[in-house]
Amino acid sequence: MRAEKQGIANKGTLIDHHCIKWGILIFRIICFTDFNYVKHRWENHPMNAQGRVNQEYPVLTHLNFRSVMGREIDVHVFGYGEPTTMVIGGIHGNEPCGIDLAGGLIKEFKTHSAPYLESRVVVIPKANPDGFIAGTRVNARGVDINRNFPTKDFHRGTFTQNCNPGKLAASEPETNVILQMAAIFRPQFILSFHAELGCVNYDGPGVQIAQAIAAENGLPVRKDLGYATPGSLGTYFGVERNIPVITLELLSQDEQWTRHGKAILKAIRMSQSE
Template sequence: MSIALSHHRCILSHSVQNRPIEGVFFGPSQPEQLNSLIIGVFHGDEAISGQLLTRFVAQLQAGQFAQAPIDFNDQPTLIIPVLNPDGLAAGTRMNAHQVDLNRNYPTPDWQEDNLNTPYYSGKAAASEPETRLVMALIEQYQPQKILTVHSPYKVLNFDGPARAVADAMSEASGYEVVESIGYPTPGSFGTYAGKIRQIPVVTLELPPGLDEPFDPELPPAESLDQVWAANRNALEAFIRF
């Protein structure tokens, strides 16, 4: 189904290396509040997340829906396909300061840790411009729910009051819903936005992309077409929820 709808692409901020961080607003270009905030590529070595959201943006820009059209005037949505363009360009988990952006949020369990590893939390909480951008967007637009897209575990994880929306996505994709990713994540975005701020936060963990290194302990790699087929309806279900 196709309809005409309004959208607005803009540069929200810049990365450490001055690459633009782009977002696409669906509905009003400057809404008072967002219904949904969707973010990909926290980690630059998880390119499949940005590829999925780039395809989703293109479908929405074309007014193409798997089900009934979404009224974005009632459900304003901001999609950021790539939060970490420097890491994406370098193929690294971290940003250009060698910080793991999913360990950099000001949470009670944050501490400077894991220096010289891919999980370095930074010199201070919210030390990174990419982190501060997301925090500023939350302050400005007060999103009712947030989806972040990662890889490679092929599950739906949630923080805060988000079990119901995670279940709705699971019904559409078949991905398992898990309450924990299985290891500690101090300074994580889910803790900051979901557990502390009590915003429903769902983490969509995709399977590894075909360009990611093989790991026998992970789910089998899938192509973008496979990931899209499994998750297109789930992405729409998230916005509609």
């Protein structure tokens, strides 16, 4: 009887030991997984320069930038160090040639990136993915992203339905991706692709870069598009913040990279050597 009791007691101690051992093991696994998760997040964070150096071509999808309909908005970051050039395609969803051209630039950097690694190029190839899927200029809430920037003249003037600025400035997630990336990387030159006017438009101190682009792609330089653009990216960054902004108005019949690739690379190099 006594021996039996002893056996039960020993069994109890054994079970306790097992519990403790397994508990410690599970605790260690959780700590290890969590540590690696946090480490991964930090190494990929845009504020962490080391992370960018380690990763040759990071795509910042982990920042979870989403459109109104929840589609991912990718941000590609090439190189590191200052100055930064920001390139944006497809703010207007029904202008897919800008998305093609931004895709051409990404491909170029992935195959011949060496000359640009001394400084940084941030590419947002498809800034309005919902508009792209729907084939509309505006986003899924019917707002024109290129009229939704928080400019001093936001919402002034009359707007057609196609150029609806939204009720509030920077109300749209697509606008905020660009604003946040600009706040983090502080670009010194911004290049935005549109269609179908076939010209090189500039805001802010961008005339020399515009002329250099025009010399390569043969499109005319135009300071003014002939209509006011309150709430536009060009007004916000170019006119109000004195950053050279080029709005490259493409023609959809062109093979985009063939016509504009050289011009874009030249403009990026020019802005980085200034």
